[in-house]
Amino acid sequence: MLGVIIGVMAVTLVICIGQGLKEQIADQLGNFGKNVLTVTPGSGSAGLSVLTGLSSASSSLLTASDLSTVENTPGVAEAVPLATASGSATGDHTIKSPYIVATNANFPDIIHESFSSGSFFGPNDSGSVVLGARIAQKLFNDDTPLGQGLIWRGQRFIVTGVYDYFNAPPFSIEANFDNAIFMPYSAAQQASDGSLGIYRILARSSTSSSGSHVISSVRSALIASHGGADDVTVSSAIDSDGMSNQTLHLLALLVGGAAIIALIVSGVGIMDVMLVSVTERMHEIGLRKAVGATNRQILSQFIAEAFVLSAFGAVVGVALAAGAVGLLRAYTSIQAVLVWQAMVAAPVVATVVGVFFGAMPALKAARKDPIEALRHE
């Protein structure tokens, strides 16, 4: 009984904790929406540039007209440019070469991150900036520098929002948004004489999934506007998310493997308990046979007992596991979740194993002559 309870509890708990962990990590990786396309300059494969973060930006960059081409392609709901600009920024302190990201007001639609204060700038705000959490501390003495002024290239910008620390860098190591100053693309473009190159365009497709037809239509529109030159790469978020998907896949394998090991261990435990308890009762089987029980009567009794024992133990085990999951959620940072598949499969397997290994030795004992079983003390 105790063996069954502990076995079932172990299996259920391992799966619940593993699944919780997986979901936690998926949350961190997946705040980059699934229906997002990325457009990068150059025709090389997207994979390498995503991994290294060193896009082929140096050779050629996208332009403002490319942005409007993407925006106007049917199937694209909105497009967000990402460009970097140089120049020192001065708030309470001066930072010589900050990481400046020039983008537009749609940015928070695609990168879902929370703000510690304020909000992103609007579409017509040309004099506003938003700060990453770390650079906000470096620039200003104030904890919430909302409404403070920031001087960049002689122009004054007002801080309208400060991000929380980003959960995970959504693209690459290069893009550490905690250190970024987000400013309107139009303002940055004016300050750099209208020739600010875009290193990446993010586009959200209007359908829920980034269908390949949207990718190909964006691609052909860009090629057409470039006069037939195939010098852009369009990929879906799922492609550039390949790494995180692989991570999740490995994690799923890990959780599954741990669950299978726990299942085998607990199965062996249950088997052992049942084998021992039936062997101990060899004498009883002999006596029951001596007073006239047939093999079938012996067997059905032991199956019934093994079933009640295993099933009850399994239910108690699942209940204890559920309790443990609740405690873990309440008192630790492990966000275990109840996985109903595990809560059904574990007790079912435990009961099947229990009944099988309860009935098998009983059958063996029942087939003996009663006097042989009776001699067993």
Next chain:
Amino acid sequence: MSLIELKDVSKLYGFGDATSVALDEVNLTIEQGECVAVMGPSGSGKSTLMNIIGLLDRPTHGDYSLGGKHVSRLGMNQRAKYRRDRIGFIFQAFNLLPRLTALDNVCLPLLYKGMSTGKRNRQAWDMLERVGLGDKAYYYPSQLSGGQAQSVAIARALVNNPALIIADEPTGNLDTGSSRLVMELLSEIHKTGNTVIFVTHNPELTRYATRVVYMQDGAIKHDEQTKLGEVGRYARAVMYTVPETTEDDDFAGVSAIMPVLDKRAEAEKAKKSKATKRKPRSRKAVKR
């Protein structure tokens, strides 16, 4: 037609050189209504014979017919049904199930017959009353004395009203008083027309039998009819084989030495007291 007919029944254990013969071509016929005492030294095959007659074991060779039916080649389940309906077995070690009450223990054969709970309990209760344990129905075997436990076992053997009662040393684990109680119960059963076969080491108990079978080395050495209330003649002759000292006496041999030591100690004491008595006497003598 005889109730039990054994023809050249042998039972062998082991294989090849290690074969040992527990029963050596035994021929035995027992009629309905007999009360047979089986005697013999340990290892003479008494229990094996009981197990074969009780269908708990199978003979290696030979033929056994019970009530005119050949049962030595029956299948397991059919033998189980015979045991359930025709035979009541009483063991030396009681063999009650410790997790069941006395009543449930008695119910077992009825349970396997498929009787309803109410009917079962009533019949088992009646049987417990008959052996004088109506007030102990809900006791567990561990709460009963040896004699009471064996009485429950007898009730269990009787509850199906079997034609044949087999008792393998029913008094082997009991004191004299409980033995008497158990034997009285068995003889009462015999008087109601059942056939009883019991194994015993105690020649006194052959008083309850109408026939005494004496076994040695797996064969029947002597077979005699006796009157109820009399010790069998042959049994009386072999009385000397019954050890006079009990296990307790043999224990470490201490009890045998004790009296000698006691006597020696007494003698020493007597000497000392003589010596001390002499002194005052001599003093008195001086005074005189």
